[in-house]
Amino acid sequence: xxxxxxxxxxxxxxxxxxxxxxxxxxxxxxxxxxxxxxxxxxxxxxxxxxxxxxxxxxxxxxxxxxxxxxxxxxxxxxxxxxxxxxxxxxxxxxxxxxxxxxxxxxxxxxxxxxxxxxxxxxxxxxxxxxxxxxxxxxxxxxxxxxxxxxxxxxxxxxxxxxxxxxxxxxxxxxxxxxxxxxxxxxxxxxxxxxxxxxxxxxxxxxxxxxxxxxxxxxxxxxxxxxxxxxxxxxxxxxxxxxxxxxxxxxxxxxxxxxxxxxxxxxxxxxxxxxxxxxxxxxxxxxxxxxxxxxxxxxxxxxxxxxxxxxxxxxxxxxxxxxxxxxxxxxxxxxxxxxxxxxxxxxxxxxxxxxxxxxxxxxxxxxxxxxxxxxxxxxxxxxxxxxxxxxxxxxxxxxxxxxxxxxxxxxxxxxxxxxxxxxxxxxxxxxxxxxxxxxxxxxxxxxxxxxxxxxxxxxxxxxxxxxxxxxxxxxxxxxxxxxxxxxxxxxxxxxxxxxxxxxxxxxxxxxxxxxxxxxxxxxxxxxxxxxxxxxxxxxxxxxxxxxxxxxxxxxxxxxxxxxxxxx
Amino acid sequence: xxxxxxxxxxxxxxxxxxxxxxxxxxxxxxxxxxxxxxxxxxxxxxxxxxxxxxxxxxxxxxxxxxxxxxxxxxxxxxxxxxxxxxxxxxxxxxxxxxxxxxxxxxxxxxxxxxxxxxxxxxxxxxxxxxxxxxxxxxxxxxxxxxxxxxxxxxxxxxxxxxxxxxxxxxxxxxxxxxxxxxxxxxxxxxx
Numbered sequence: 001x002x003x004x005x006x007x008x009x010x011x012x013x014x015x016x017x018x019x020x021x022x023x024x025x026x027x028x029x030x031x032x033x034x035x036x037x038x039x040x041x042x043x044x045x046x047x048x049x050x051x052x053x054x055x056x057x058x059x060x061x062x063x064x065x066x067x068x069x070x071x072x073x074x075x076x077x078x079x080x081x082x083x084x085x086x087x088x089x090x091x092x093x094x095x096x097x098x099x100x101x102x103x104x105x106x107x108x109x110x111x112x113x114x115x116x117x118x119x120x121x122x123x124x125x126x127x128x129x130x131x132x133x134x135x136x137x138x139x140x141x142x143x144x145x146x147x148x149x150x151x152x153x154x155x156x157x158x159x160x161x162x163x164x165x166x167x168x169x170x171x172x173x174x175x176x177x178x179x180x181x182x183x184x185x186x187x188x189x190x191x192x193x194x195x196x197x198x199x200x201x202x203x204x205x206x207x208x209x210x211x212x213x214x215x216x217x218x219x220x221x222x223x224x225x226x227x228x229x230x231x232x233x234x235x236x237x238x239x240x241x242x243x244x245x246x247x248x249x250x251x252x253x254x255x256x257x258x259x260x261x262x263x264x265x266x267x268x269x270x271x272x273x274x275x276x277x278x279x280x281x282x283x284x285x286x287x288x289x290x291x292x293x294x295x296x297x298x299x300x301x302x303x304x305x306x307x308x309x310x311x312x313x314x315x316x317x318x319x320x321x322x323x324x325x326x327x328x329x330x331x332x333x334x335x336x337x338x339x340x341x342x343x344x345x346x347x348x349x350x351x352x353x354x355x356x357x358x359x360x361x362x363x364x365x366x367x368x369x370x371x372x373x374x375x376x377x378x379x380x381x382x383x384x385x386x387x388x389x390x391x392x393x394x395x396x397x398x399x400x401x402x403x404x405x406x407x408x409x410x411x412x413x414x415x416x417x418x419x420x421x422x423x424x425x426x427x428x429x430x431x432x433x434x435x436x437x438x439x440x441x442x443x444x445x446x447x448x449x450x451x452x453x454x455x456x457x458x459x460x461x462x463x464x465x466x467x468x469x470x471x472x473x474x475x476x477x478x479x480x481x482x483x484x485x486x487x488x489x490x491x492x493x494x495x496x497x498x499x500x501x502x503x504x505x506x507x508x509x510x511x512x513x514x515x516x517x518x519x520x521x522x523x524x525x526x527x528x529x530x531x532x533x534x535x536x537x538x539x540x541x542x543x544x545x546x547x548x549x550x551x552x553x554x555x556x557x558x559x560x561x562x563x564x565x566x
Numbered sequence: 567x568x569x570x571x572x573x574x575x576x577x578x579x580x581x582x583x584x585x586x587x588x589x590x591x592x593x594x595x596x597x598x599x600x601x602x603x604x605x606x607x608x609x610x611x612x613x614x615x616x617x618x619x620x621x622x623x624x625x626x627x628x629x630x631x632x633x634x635x636x637x638x639x640x641x642x643x644x645x646x647x648x649x650x651x652x653x654x655x656x657x658x659x660x661x662x663x664x665x666x667x668x669x670x671x672x673x674x675x676x677x678x679x680x681x682x683x684x685x686x687x688x689x690x691x692x693x694x695x696x697x698x699x700x701x702x703x704x705x706x707x708x709x710x711x712x713x714x715x716x717x718x719x720x721x722x723x724x725x726x727x728x729x730x731x732x733x734x735x736x737x738x739x740x741x742x743x744x745x746x747x748x749x750x751x752x753x754x755x756x757x
Contacts, residue, residue, distance in 0.1 A: 059726070059729070059737065060724045060729065060757060061724055061725050061726045061729065064641075065641065065642070065645060065646055066638075066720070066721070066724040067724070068642070068646045069646070070645040070646055071645060071646050071647060071648060071649075072645075186742060187742055187744035188744060189744045189745060190744070190745040193744075193745075227738050227739065227740050228739040228740065228741060228742045229737070229738060229739065352748075353747055353748055353749065354745050354746070354747065354748060355745075355746050355747070355748035355752075355754075356742065356743055356744055356745065356746060357736070357739060357741075357742070357743040357746055357755070358736070358739035358740070358741055358742035358743060359739060359742075360742045392754075394754065399715070399719065400693065400694065400697060400712055400715070401694055403687065403690070404619065404620045404683065404686055404687060404690060404715070405619065405620065405622055405683055406622060406624065408620060408621060408715075408719075409621050409622065409624060409629075409732070412621075412719060412723065412732075413732050413733060413753065413754060414750055414754060415748065415754050
């Protein structure tokens, strides 16, 4: 008995954070800095900043296949092979389909990164804020349920995370993407400046800006600055971008309150029915398959949307027979991604004597203008933004038609015409029947039920994507671009890696899983602050919002703990 | 199609490359072309020569052969290409080999440089015509010439020579210069 108590004591912390990715890292930092002894559980291996970035300094010719993924790996892992960032220099940071199977009722590309730092090593780093246009949309349109927060609730936390993460950007004064705490913005090239001006003259409501980006343009918190190599997904040896590994985890560690346990997959959250709250977690060591229990006053679930949901669904008790906090039956439902099925390019005649130098790791951003201000669309709700970029491709002629020998070599060593590309980034609505459930008979190597995913884009997303393509082509045409092409971008839902919404926030336990502080209804010492908590998707890249919600919830948890409310 | 069937037939039961009987060969020919079932190290000099003809050495930079383009093509063939493209490439190389034998009574390796260019240009014309005739269709299998051209360009411009000599390479740019003058004689940036 005495031994058991000692063992229990050794396994007891003030707080447990499940997951070390972009939101888990923030939970760890905020909790540790507030004096809480915090255990971070990570299912994957350790990845130390800089020392565990094995390809960071490799030139392309030093990679065996010059970056290409061997056919056998592609064949065994068709899902992850479709991810734009999956290549020979980054593949060690991605989960292989084969090792972590899941069921697709309809095609859904689930891209995962199981290691310390999670997908924060791999993210695209675009960090536009949301506005009340987004937080109010569900309520105004009577879609799904209302967000229990508004912009004013999250605005100070956006500032809080921006200041620490280091976000480069320009204060553009656009209400749909409110200004934040920015470092010096990255620069637009000649064509982008031209397009910005042309759009303003032609449309007035379309403002091309440099994307707010978590790449730092000046030295910041002992990191960086960005060296414009644009090899971010390999891990940055200069600390040029924000990741858990480069930023939040070292800050948490520096407090002396931080413990991290890699190779730890959480099997379930332990719920005490008498206390009406969670007491800890059951963990499987992924190497030895031994089972441990850890205990804490508060638990942050940051396993990334779908694994967070899987864990909640798997945490069953008499009180919650259908998964922790799932009185509403909404757990697993309302899965969203964004719709990026739009890529349009056109060529610009002129400025042939202009070029650029360096590889800018971000692009320009054309914020939402649909169903905003005076614009009203009758065929679809919400709107989209475009990720844009001007560049000069190699070669003037079509490569298959360029004559061989000296002509080919010459053509491939000179610049083609300026080209401008627009990638649509459309909001997806939350649908109850876009959902995940636990497999009844299939488990993974650790005995965890496999996830079954059943989701698709529906009418609103498809009609919006058509408008994205038509509008991009029309804008290029109006700006006198030539050779405008629809690149026929076609991605499965999931591949934009913005899966979210399966444990949504709300006002009411009857229709949601989390309250306005990301607390699980009925287990208020459990907080879910990754993408699972989202009530709608907006069209901005979501990670900044996850970070801000996490910092907000963590500081709330600390204050509630002090008040003895948890 | 007939060609593929033929290869399959003569290929049965043998492991090694097969020498064709002298159908269609000019008399007095000293070179007998090979029928490959797969690419192997023995093909590297042949692939090097094709690569060098596509991307030759010039005053400012070595050509594809100096980047060991044959080795690269073989590696891509073995590790990275899809089965369908691998087959198209092997069949195509057999075609190219037999064309050389037919036209010049020599191997591609031994042919005159001018003849090599002529031959590859004629195959490129074939490829262009093939692409044009399939323009309206999605998912058309590539012509073998385009595979060879693609491999050569990829391999060359991701090699150290291609990146640092044929183009200009800044491993650590350190800054983004958003507008700078460019003239056609300037080197362009490597990836």
